[in-house]
Amino acid sequence: MWLQISSIAVRLLRPQWLFKLPYFLSTLLCLALSLPVATMADNLRVLVVLSSNAAPYQAFASAYTQNLPNTMRVEIQDQADSYDRAQKFDLLVTVGVKASQFVATRTVTPLLAVMLPKRSYEDSVLRTSHRKEISAIYLDQPWERQVDLIRVVLPGVNKVGVLHSAAMGIDTADLSKALSRRGLELGLQLLKTPDALFVNLDTLLDSSDVLLAVPDSEIYSSNNIRNILLTTYRRGIPLIGLSQAYVNAGALSAVFSTPEQIAAQASAETLAFAQTHQLPEPQYPSLFKVAVNQDVARTLSVPIQSAEMVKLQMDSTKGRGW
Amino acid sequence: MLNHRHRHRHRHYITIILTALVSHYAHASDEPSESDFLQDFPVVLTASRMSQPLAEASNAMTVIDREMIKSSGFRNVADLFRLVPGMYVSNYSGNTPIVSYHGTTDDSARRMQVMVDGRSIFMPPIGAVNWTDLPLQIGDIERIEVIRGPAAASYGGNSTQGVINIVTRDAGDMQGFEASVTKGNGGINDATIRAGKRGDTLDYRVSLGVHSDTGYDANQYKYGDNNDSHKTRLFNFRGNYHPNGIDSFDFQLGYTEGPRGDGSVDNSPNFPHDRHDTENFAQVTWLRSLGGGDELKLQYYHIYQDVLNTLEPVLPLSDSYTNTRDDLELQHTIHTSPTNRLVWGASMRRDWTRAPSKFRTEQTVNSATLFASDEWRMTPKWLLNTGALLEDSGLGQTNLSPRIALIYKLAPKHTLRFGVSQAYRNPSVYEERADYYFPPPVDYTFYLATGHLRPERLLSQEIGYLGEFPQYGATVDVRIYQDQLNDIIYETDQAPKDFRNLFDAQHHGVEVTSKHHWGSGNLLTFNYAFQLMSSNVKLPYASDYSGTMPKHMVSALYSKMWANNVAFSLGYYQQGKMLSIDRGHTDQQQFTRRIDVRVSKQFKFDRAGHQAEIALVVQDLSGNPYVDYVVANQFNRRAFITTSVAF
Numbered sequence: 001m002w003l004q005i006s007s008i009a010v011r012l013l014r015p016q017w018l019f020k021l022p023y024f025l026s027t028l029l030c031l032a033l034s035l036p037v038a039t040m041a042d043n044l045r046v047l048v049v050l051s052s053n054a055a056p057y058q059a060f061a062s063a064y065t066q067n068l069p070n071t072m073r074v075e076i077q078d079q080a081d082s083y084d085r086a087q088k089f090d091l092l093v094t095v096g097v098k099a100s101q102f103v104a105t106r107t108v109t110p111l112l113a114v115m116l117p118k119r120s121y122e123d124s125v126l127r128t129s130h131r132k133e134i135s136a137i138y139l140d141q142p143w144e145r146q147v148d149l150i151r152v153v154l155p156g157v158n159k160v161g162v163l164h165s166a167a168m169g170i171d172t173a174d175l176s177k178a179l180s181r182r183g184l185e186l187g188l189q190l191l192k193t194p195d196a197l198f199v200n201l202d203t204l205l206d207s208s209d210v211l212l213a214v215p216d217s218e219i220y221s222s223n224n225i226r227n228i229l230l231t232t233y234r235r236g237i238p239l240i241g242l243s244q245a246y247v248n249a250g251a252l253s254a255v256f257s258t259p260e261q262i263a264a265q266a267s268a269e270t271l272a273f274a275q276t277h278q279l280p281e282p283q284y285p286s287l288f289k290v291a292v293n294q295d296v297a298r299t300l301s302v303p304i305q306s307a308e309m310v311k312l313q314m315d316s317t318k319g320r321g322w
Numbered sequence: 323m324l325n326h327r328h329r330h331r332h333r334h335y336i337t338i339i340l341t342a343l344v345s346h347y348a349h350a351s352d353e354p355s356e357s358d359f360l361q362d363f364p365v366v367l368t369a370s371r372m373s374q375p376l377a378e379a380s381n382a383m384t385v386i387d388r389e390m391i392k393s394s395g396f397r398n399v400a401d402l403f404r405l406v407p408g409m410y411v412s413n414y415s416g417n418t419p420i421v422s423y424h425g426t427t428d429d430s431a432r433r434m435q436v437m438v439d440g441r442s443i444f445m446p447p448i449g450a451v452n453w454t455d456l457p458l459q460i461g462d463i464e465r466i467e468v469i470r471g472p473a474a475a476s477y478g479g480n481s482t483q484g485v486i487n488i489v490t491r492d493a494g495d496m497q498g499f500e501a502s503v504t505k506g507n508g509g510i511n512d513a514t515i516r517a518g519k520r521g522d523t524l525d526y527r528v529s530l531g532v533h534s535d536t537g538y539d540a541n542q543y544k545y546g547d548n549n550d551s552h553k554t555r556l557f558n559f560r561g562n563y564h565p566n567g568i569d570s571f572d573f574q575l576g577y578t579e580g581p582r583g584d585g586s587v588d589n590s591p592n593f594p595h596d597r598h599d600t601e602n603f604a605q606v607t608w609l610r611s612l613g614g615g616d617e618l619k620l621q622y623y624h625i626y627q628d629v630l631n632t633l634e635p636v637l638p639l640s641d642s643y644t645n646t647r648d649d650l651e652l653q654h655t656i657h658t659s660p661t662n663r664l665v666w667g668a669s670m671r672r673d674w675t676r677a678p679s680k681f682r683t684e685q686t687v688n689s690a691t692l693f694a695s696d697e698w699r700m701t702p703k704w705l706l707n708t709g710a711l712l713e714d715s716g717l718g719q720t721n722l723s724p725r726i727a728l729i730y731k732l733a734p735k736h737t738l739r740f741g742v743s744q745a746y747r748n749p750s751v752y753e754e755r756a757d758y759y760f761p762p763p764v765d766y767t768f769y770l771a772t773g774h775l776r777p778e779r780l781l782s783q784e785i786g787y788l789g790e791f792p793q794y795g796a797t798v799d800v801r802i803y804q805d806q807l808n809d810i811i812y813e814t815d816q817a818p819k820d821f822r823n824l825f826d827a828q829h830h831g832v833e834v835t836s837k838h839h840w841g842s843g844n845l846l847t848f849n850y851a852f853q854l855m856s857s858n859v860k861l862p863y864a865s866d867y868s869g870t871m872p873k874h875m876v877s878a879l880y881s882k883m884w885a886n887n888v889a890f891s892l893g894y895y896q897q898g899k900m901l902s903i904d905r906g907h908t909d910q911q912q913f914t915r916r917i918d919v920r921v922s923k924q925f926k927f928d929r930a931g932h933q934a935e936i937a938l939v940v941q942d943l944s945g946n947p948y949v950d951y952v953v954a955n956q957f958n959r960r961a962f963i964t965t966s967v968a969f
Contacts, residue, residue, distance in 0.1 A: 056360045097355045117354040124353065139359050156792070168354060198497050198520060215358030222363055223522040226564060227494045229366040234464065234495070242359050250367030256359065295615055299372040301790075303734050 044274045046074045047089040049103050051096030053078040060095050060115060060259035060266075067267035072274075091273055093266060097124070100136075104129040112279055114266050115139045115259065117215055119169065121282065135279035137265050140215060140242075141255050142284045143171075143178035145314070149255045149290065150240060151182050152313045153304055154210055160184050161208025161237075163201055165191040168216045191219060201231055211239045213246060225249055238300055247291040252302060253310070257285035290314065364567030365611040369655045369663070370619055373467065373489075377737040377788050378697075380707035380727035382470040382801040384835060390847065391463060393881040393891035395920035395939035397504065397512060397533070397962070399460050400453045403486070404877050404895050406468045407833040408851035412902075412911075412951040416537015416550030417582045419453045420951060423470065423484040424805065424829050424853065424871070433747055433778070435473075435481035438488045439574065441605055441623045444480055446645050446673040446687065447680060449750035455601040455627065457576025459531050459556055461502070461514060464491045470801065470833065472745030472782050474723035475695045475709025478669065482747045482780045483805075493562035493572065494518075494525030499969050506939075506962020509536030509551060526561040537583065538955045548954055549583035549594035567611070574605040584631065586954070591639055591764050597631035619653040619667075639760060643677030666694035673716075675751060680758050680769075685751050689716035695725075705729040707741075715748035719777045735790035742784075746777040753811050753821040770818035778823075779808040799835040804828070812903075815863040825859035827867060843883035851875045865901045872898030872911075887924035892917065902951060914948040916941070916957075932969040939964070 048064060050057040061076045068074060077083060080099035085107045092111045094100040097120045100113035104125045110133030113125050118138045126134065150160060160179055164170045176186040189204035191197060197219065205211065211232055213220050220228070220242070229250040232239050241251030262285050273279055290311040297304040304310070376383055384406045396402055400419035403409045412420045423434055432449040435442065438458055444451050469477070469485040477485045496518035504512035511534045518527035537550030557577040564570040579600045585592040605623035612618060624646065631641040653667035668691065675685040695709030707727040714720050725743035732738055758769035784803040791797070809823035831853035839845045852874055857867035875898065881891035895916045901909065922937035940961045942948070947956040 051356075054360075056356070115356050117356065117358070120353050120355060139356050140354075215354035217354070217358055220358065222361060222567070225363045226366045227520050227525065230371070230492055230494060233367055233372070234492075243361075245360075245362045249363035249365055293367075295369070295372065296367055298375050298378060299367075301375050301377070 044072055044091065044270075045089045046072065046091045046093060046270060047083075047087070048074065048076045048093045048095065049080055049083050049099040050076065050078045051080050051094075051098035051100075056115070056259045057095050060263045063260040063263035064093070064267050064270075067264055068270060090277075091270060093270070100125045101128070104134070107131075110134070110273070110277070110279060112136065112266060112269060112273075114262055118282075118284075119171075133277075133279050135269070136282040137262055137269070138282065138284050139257065139262070140284070141257070141288060143175045144181075145255055145284075145288065146212065146240065147178045147182050147184065148314045148317050149253060149310070150184065150210060150212070152310050152317070153240075153253045153292070154238065154302065157209035158183075158185055159187045159207060159209045161187040161189065161204045161211045162214055163189045163191060163204050163211070163216075163219055164214055165216055165218045167218065168214070170214050170216070191216075194218060197224060198227065198231065201228065205232065205235045205237050208237060210252075211237055213239060213241050213251070215242060233296075233300075236300060238296070238302060244289075244291045247293045250296055251293065252296050252300065253290065253292045253304070253307075255288055255290050255314070257288045261285060261287035261289070362567070364564070365613070365615070368609065368611050368617045369615060369665075370609060370617060370653075373465070376799065377731075378705060378729060379469075380476070380695075380697075380709070380725065380729075380739075380741060381473050382739075382784065382786050382799065382833065384468040384470065384849075386466040386468070388464060389845075389881070390879060391460060391466075393845075393879055393889070393920060394893055395891065395918050395937075395941070397460060397510070397939075398453070399456065399458060399463070399488075402460075402466060403468065404893075405847065405849065405879060406470070407835055407849035407877070408470060408831070408853060408875065409468070409484075410871060410875075410897075413538075413955055414951055415584075415955065416535065416548060417454045417552035418550070421451070421453070421486070432750060433480070433483045435477045435479075435485040436488075437477065437486065439490055439572075439605065440607070440621055440651075441603065441625070442478065442480075442647075442649065443625070445625065445627060445647065447643070447675045447677060447685065447750060447752040447756075449480065449752070452599070452601070452627065454552055454554060454582065455578050455599045457556055457558055457578045457601060457603060458488065458490065459514060459529055459533075459558065461500075461516070462490045462527075462529055462558060464489045464495070471741070471784055471803065472723070472725070472743045472780055474711040474713075474743075474745040475693055475725045476665075478691055478693065478711065479689070479713045479715070479721075479723075480747055482745045482778065490560065491527065492525070493527055493560045494520045496527055500966065502964055502966035504962050504964040506960060508958075508960050509534065510960065510962045511535070512964075523565050524561065524563050526559065529556070529558045531556040534580075538950075538957070549585060552580060552582040554578050554580040568613075569611075570609045572605075572607040572609070575603070577602040585633070591633050591760060592641070593633070595633060597629055597641075599630075600626075600628040602626050615655075615657050615663075617655045619651075619655075621651045621653075622649070624648050637763065639764065641679045643675060643680065645677075646672075646674045648672045661699040663697045664694065665696075668692045671716075673751070679760060680752060680756055682757050685755060687716040687751055689748075690714045703731045705731075713746075713748070715777070717749060717751065717754050718774070719746070719748050721746040721748070721777055735792070737786075737788045739784070739786035739788070741782070741786070743782050745780050745782070747780070747811075748777045749775040749811055749821070756821070758818075767818035769813070769820070771821050775811055775821065776809045776823050778810055781806045781808075794838070795840050796836060796838045799833075801833045802831075803833075804830040812861065812864070815861075824861065825857050825867075827855060827857040829853060829855050842885070843881075845881050847879045849875075849877045864903050865905060865907075867903065869899070869901050870903045872900045874898045889920075889922045889924075891920045893919075905952065909949070909951065909953050911949050911951070915944075916948065917943040919943050927967060928969075930969075932967065934965070934967045937964045937966075938962075 065074050080102040092109050094103045094113045095115050097116045101124050105128050108131045113136040117140045121136045179186050187208045189200050191200050238252035241254035243256045247254050290307045292307045400421050403421045404411045409423050436444050436451045467487040473485050474481045497520050500516040502514045514531040516529045532555050534553035538548035559575040561573045581596045584597045585594045603625045607621040610618045627645040633639040649671045651669035656664045671689045673687045691713040693711040698706045710724040712722050723745045727741035730738045754773045756769040756771040759767045782805045786801045789798045807827045810825050811821050812824045813819045834850045836848045855868050876896040878894040883889045897914050899913050900911050918941045920939045924935045927934035942959045945959040947958045950957050
């Protein structure tokens, strides 16, 4: 920085400086604009705490650091439980439920929790934390966005089936509202016991046009997914999943945000924090991707466009506002 | 390509390891965690687990699903094919059904490939299907796909006039118990118990059953005698072991056994008696998902058939036989690009027969095939299906059966299909080597084959249209075809009879299927087939070829479900006049109409909400008897009640 300013002073002493006036003015303008942010960003100390060194967390960490200026001090810690509160940071970014829970109870440093479901954030991070500056970027998608996806890929359906267990406490009232705003009806089936999974699923599918997966490990586990998909397929009912993995397995489509997309949002919030020392309200991911299983679409006779086209249509729906 | 494949596999292993890592950090199950979004899953719906959409199939295809099977009220598997346009279903006797497509029908229809879960069941020595002995309960069927037209490239040899592809319920399709009992006139007495369990890595289902009736014995218009009752005891097991995300092993076992009435008073030396049939099979299929929708399938099966048929115990005179089949097939599905899918593979088969009355020595036939078919989406509107099968019959014939079908999407819900294919039917070992002889005191040779036959050749051309009209809840499927059959193998006149390539034939016609659903729970399936047949040769000892199949055939199935769980369905089956090629004028089948009705009521039979159902089926409601294949087979009204429970 000092080097840059002193070189400008040297230039001012030379007679030909008048010819370079425009260049000089623009350099000055740039400096004027970047100086405070750069200075604050340079001073900002950020610690990223990952829940583990698993690939999705690592992907977040590397995209997050790449999006920030090189000069910012960003440290990555890939084991949540080795977090040491003695070290001083201006901002903590915790990735995943485990890291967020662990860190939230141990410090009052401003905290941005990312890549965790909204409910986990509200129940086990927000409640246990006693600080003012805390926010989140959720991993789950807003209901409206999922409803939009259903509307675009399956314009003919009416009844959206959701199988859920009591423990997971899915916000069914909000989902029902989001669906009815778009002319859809919610069919709910509560999983009474784990043994009743397929009986309950059959009952639900009797009156559903599409099954919408919800984050519920009692239902959508890697052990159950096989028979869930085979059952829905036999009934000719498409499944809307929660990730690319669901679509690879045989779900018709899914809307989701990648660790890289969440990292882009988190780094933007970090830059803003550097200036204002304030975090925005907790948010759903602003960037998202759509995946479509064309083979499943064809065999279920669902006329469907490419994932890119579906995404474009969803974006245009959003433009009209919901 | 190899590198590409390798990378896929690596990625797969990595994701599985990652899953384990992520789920290791999964939180207490009372709240969602990121692992709900980040966990990896096995590829469940792979190409071989999905059915091809009708609009993209390279042939015309009829699908009979579980709902239709139930609504039809049929209790015999063979009867279900009445719901396929152009398919002829009849009975040589009460325990010997005949299913054939597009004529050249005699008592052992053998110009179709018939498969159950990929297991080919047209069996040596004749190459016919023994429907009654098949270890398959109608309630275990998930769906039936009937390919109308030659499809050797996809289904192997013998797929000349069509392919019946029966898919049974998945191992993990049921959880709990089901039991049902059926009782009715004509000695109808069936019972089934079924149990199934889904597990984390192992699913299985087991069924046990008995199926019996007295055939045409209940004939009120007695014509001669009908010794054609049967009692079949069945057992089936299907298990699926899926230890990880990429491999699954499917195991199947099946067994049937029981007495069948055979012979008649005027058919020396085959006088009325009981024969005893036993059949079993074991099948194992390894399916490996290779990522990106690619997969590898390795399948082995063994079929054993034994017919203990003692015509005259004192002499003794025996027409017994034993067959086995061992078949190994490897199939590889590759997406060579996002718009191209290639399926290729090879198979080896060993058929063995010991039938002392039909052959002097044991017969072993080792056959092999190499096949490939390709589906190329040239543009969103054009799809090209090509394929070929190279086969060595093991009896001296080597054939190449190519196929090409071009599919054009006129509009999103309207498709046109143009197809040309050539297929071969190899002579059966019986046609090639029969020496059907009974020793003294009969001392008579019925058949003596001289062999060196050419395979029958079929060249088929077709234009198909498939349209969906969602505003009317309707779909329409039309097929216009022209088939040229050459070198048809048929028996000679004088005893001992021989088999020779005796004549050529032309078939052309139209087949229409429409499905219509309306209101609350009304569904109507309608099939119509029109067929003209001609031949260059008139065999003096066979019936006129042009009349060996009905010109017009209609079948329709209407079903209605009411909110109070009462279901009603009505089947209508109409068949024009015909005389089968191997029958005399007395066996003329007149224009027939048959109406079947099924009424059922489902209810909860206990507080836990377990379901029960009681159903009444009446076949041939009008009560007017009609002739089935042979004049002695007069089908009268049959009524039966089925009670079933599930818990």
